[in-house]
Amino acid sequence: MNLKKYLVRALHRLQKGPGYTYKELLVWYCDNTNTHGPKRIIKEGPKKKLIWFFLTLLFASLVFWQWGILINTYLSYNVTSSLSIGFKTMKFPAVTICNANPFKYSEVKPLLKELDKLIEAALERILQPTPGNSSDNESLGLDLELWNQIPLVLIDEHDKDNPIILDIFETSQTAVGNETAMDSRANKKYKLAVKLCSHQGPENCTYRNFSSAAQAVTEWYILQSTSILSKVPLHERIRMGYQAEDMILACLYGAEPCNYKNFTQIYHPDHGNCYIFNWGMDEEALNSSNPGAEFGLKLILDISQQDYIPYLSSAAGARLMLHQQKSFPFLKDQGIYAMAGTETSIGVLVDELERMGYPYSDCTVNGSDVPVQNLYSQYNTSYSIQACLRSCFQNHMVEICGCGHYMFPLPQGVNYCNNEDNPGWAYCYSSLRSSIKQRQICIDSCKETCNDTQYKMTISMADWPSEASEDWIFHILSYERDMSTNVTLDRNGIIKLNIYFQEYNYRTISESAATTIVWLLSSLGGQFGFWMGGSVLCLIEFGEIIIDSLWITVINVISWCKGLKQRRARARYPDAPPTVSELVEAHTNLGFQHEAVGAVPRAQALPPEPGTPPPNYDSLRVQPLDTLGPDSDAD
């Protein structure tokens, strides 16, 4: 048959030697492989042969087991961290400075006039010894419509099961048991709460309880003023805030003077106008190559505490934050206070964590793979987790309440919430803010950035200006600002800031892959080498043998088929002479003998086991021994 002849010839051409039966092949492999175990199997005596066979099997399985562990280790993508610490020339951090109070009270007074009147009257009522008894004359001049949108109520919790709700400006009480309420007044078990109603109707109301009246008042005032201020256009709001030239009185960076023009203005909803030094948006970021206060940023600020909005922020000072260039300052999260009348020195250590991205850790390089629309991209700032969380919240707010919260940037085509257009927004916002589910969704969808930079600050404070120098310092600074000889500054408004790098200004933890492909290969090689002395070439040898045995299988199958055919044919013609091709085959290919046809006489002259060759280097000397063996047996 042509096919079989072709295959046999091909095999013969392919591998001149190993043999044409499985046994021959195996023995040849064992003898010639570079793996250490198999050679022993055929070289030793029968007992040791067995031992070596099992040893080889054991080692092979050990190798595979350990390989499995190694590959598993590799696929778990571990990282090793290296820490470096020291001083180097680094970009000076961006410094954001705000006033704790967002607007000048003198500017926003017309807008908040009604609100202030309301709260003053309400406080008057609350604080008097017996609430509810006073005449109603006071409430005449008040804007009760504004009040009723989000009213403050007193809750009498004397009777736990049946709390009595007292509206401050209304005489009628919304609960039964009027008389008991009068009695319990002496016990003073009142609590102040904010009544929040959804726009669907008054029956859908919640009361936000506060343990302290101070908190309730602040919270109420923030809700109301937010609603009022959200209607004011942005440029107007910027005008009402603190101007750079009023706030930044002196600036020195290293030895170079700087002034308010070196600061970038940004409107921050919490703090009004904020000013960022060295933001790196338009200009190159400044480097600092020396440690110490002499080479850092020195600022003198005026926060003009007299002009604070009384009910909005009770803490007075400057709010400042150090952050990376081109990132948005989230002052509520990372900002620190600087107290008026003091000099605050801030030593900076840049704590960086550089991580490898996917698949080593689940972090994002630039936020493009986070499924939240980044609303802060309108400031041209880079992605950060805080930006993501706030954007996520605002998106939810827009989705559920139909308007955006004043504290966060707006998506396109949406307006800020206010009481007129969105009557139930405060209720909606309040329930959304306290919703655990919403927070969890945002936490799950936002990813942290791979490069995490923190500015570790060592903060120290001293009184400034000293009593002796107070007079001339105030005089000069007032003169420079207002070009007048009147002193317009005082201790309660002035702040000195020093921001500088510490002696060691960076601490970098950088990750590198613990298991690289090189590591994997050398470990695999080490294991294979350790147990069996093998290498990739051994694997190729093994593969070769498998291919060879496949060839043999193919040939055997073909010959079996052929034998089947022949037997059928022989059934018809019992004495079929061998074909010419078979005879030729038998001559040319000594190793391949057709067993079905019967042994060729020459085969007996051959050594009985051609498959077990003697050790390589003494091949010829063994021959006499083998021929001798049968002889000695014969006699």
Next chain:
Amino acid sequence: APTGPGKKITARLKRTLPVRGPQAPTLSELMRWYCLNTNTHGCRRIVVSRGRLRRLLWIVLTLSAVGLILWQCAELLMNYYSASVSVTVQFQKLPFPAVTICNINPYKYSAMKEYLAELDKETKKALETFYGFSEGKSKVRRSVDDWNSTGSDFFEQIPLLKVEDFSRTATELHSGQKRKIEGSVFHKDSSIVNSGDSNDIIGFQLCDANNSSECALYTFSSGVNAIQEWYKLHYMNIMAQIPLEIKEKLSYSAEDLLLTCYFDGLSCDKRHFTRFHHPLHGNCYTFNSGESGTILSTSTGGSEYGLHVVLYIDEADYNPFLVTSTGAKIMIHDQNEYPFIEDIGTEIETAAATSIGMHFTQSRKLSKPYSDCTETGADIPVENLYNKSYSLQICLHSCFQKAMVDSCGCAQYAQPLPAGAEYCNYKKNPNWMYCYYRLHEKFVKEQLGCQQICKDACSFKEWALTTSIAQWPSIVSEDWMLRVLSWDKGQKLNKKLNKTDLANLMVFYKDLNERFISENPANTLVILLSNFGGQLGLWMSCSVVCVIEIVEVFFIDSLSIVLRRQWQRAKKWWSGRQQGRAAQTSDVERQGHENPACIDEDLPTFTTALRLPLPQDSPLPRTPPPNYSTLRLDTAFTEQLPDTLELGQH
């Protein structure tokens, strides 16, 4: 010719199971066989190399390779227990830590009057006599009179002294008596040794009550420290006698301390705080102590979502001698960690808003054998007196307390009581103060062994704090703020609050990035074996198989050869004695062939083959046939034989 069926069978077995083995009859043959057939590289070169120099070179190279392998593997073994550090950052909902808040002043001074009246009177007198300080002129006269009439207990027990440094004499301040200083002098302030300064040094003397000659003098550079320390000693004596329930009542209640509370955007009140009595700070209140079973957590960072409290610090009710600063002390710690407020607390200023930004870091070290730390503290031979999880501080304090109970017989007031012990006071333990000071001295000098016994904990949580202060309340909001807060405080206090009585505290997470620093084993067994394999393979292409070979050849086979030799010699000697010299015909080697006592039954046909006379017509080939050839194809190499012949015959 075969003589029996048994022999026939063995003959057949020999034929069917041809044996090729290392059983060389002599050791040198064995070595030669090993070198030729081993899988390790190098040995073969020694045998096949021609020329003495080259052989020597190969021997040296092989031996140095073996040396290198041994050295490198030893290094690998020694570095096995090393750890690598990994830092992971996780952004997640974080558990809020416990925040313990104390007033700096432990007990209401007005309530403590009955216990402390005597002591305070004495202290005032002391101040007056030493420094001429008095609160009012009229009082002075009276108190001086009092002085002389009532001999003071306090000064008798621990006399305050003015010491002249050079003459080593001291003046007893209340009586004006001079006395010689005996015993040792301890300086509490190290910087006081300045010559030529005429300033007198104030101190007090502690004597062993049983042996009055054993005294120690403690001196201070400043009277402020001396008076405070002296006052504290007496104060502790008095407090040790008051039972805990009364002390708790004497201290501040939660309503007293907390004016407002706000957490995570929601209002909270005193129910969220757990009382905890601290010996030195009175009643402290722990927010989120986890005692109710739930631990609060924050899912948003920022100042709005943390803990926000306004504290009422009643400055007028402070003890003037015990504490000299005003404010609160806070500590941020884990729920099952004991707050060592006195050691690592942060102080909070009044009339200011203190904002504390936290950053959470968790660290974990590997315990033995990587480093010497303890996981649970169970392996430390010091009983944990605190009802909290192990920490180094707890161990040190417990260790000191134990030493105190052992050597002084009573327990120190600032630490919890061990079982069966009670706090020290003069009445029962007149000697305790001297004992305490001596012991404390030893403790600080690490002579008690506590520092050696106590190990640090393997895992710890750390909250890095960024503290900043703003003025609060601001000038314009001060008015309404104080009015409303006074209303909050309720009717009990019929006065308007002062802003110096208030402190505003904000504790919040700056970000929810949790850093987790952990040590991992740098090596596993798999990697160690891989590295061994790499070393063995690099230098000698060796593997475990080679090691087994070496064991087999150098130990088992060599031993068997030696044994066989000995056996044959013994047998020869035996047969020689039995049959005489004539019977000995064959040589030892041939005898080895048919020797039935041979340990291995395998016939060493291979070695016998080696000893066979070479066939004269076919010369000995030295070059091996290529791998892909079997014996049948050896005709292919007939052309190469003359080359190898030259090498082979010499």
